[in-house]
Amino acid sequence: MTIKEAAFQQCAFMILHDQCPPDSKHYLCMKEEDDSIGDCTQCWSNYLWGLTMGTIELFNK
Numbered sequence: 001m002t003i004k005e006a007a008f009q010q011c012a013f014m015i016l017h018d019q020c021p022p023d024s025k026h027y028l029c030m031k032e033e034d035d036s037i038g039d040c041t042q043c044w045s046n047y048l049w050g051l052t053m054g055t056i057e058l059f060n061k
Contacts, residue, residue, distance in 0.1 A: 007051055007058045011044075021047040023056070 001009070011021070020027055021044065028043045050056035 003058050004051070008048070011048060011051070015044060023047075026050070026056070 014020070014022070020040070024030065026043065026047050028039055028046070047056065051058065
């Protein structure tokens, strides 16, 4: 398994356990004034896209 595959597997388990991405700077709910507004699906979509494109550093190094 590659490092990237391991990162995606860890993300999949985090999603299944209703957890947020491992790096809080990517939390959309923390970027809004009203913290009750948080779209977890969009947050994870952005995070996974970043992993795919290489703009987010892999946390499994």
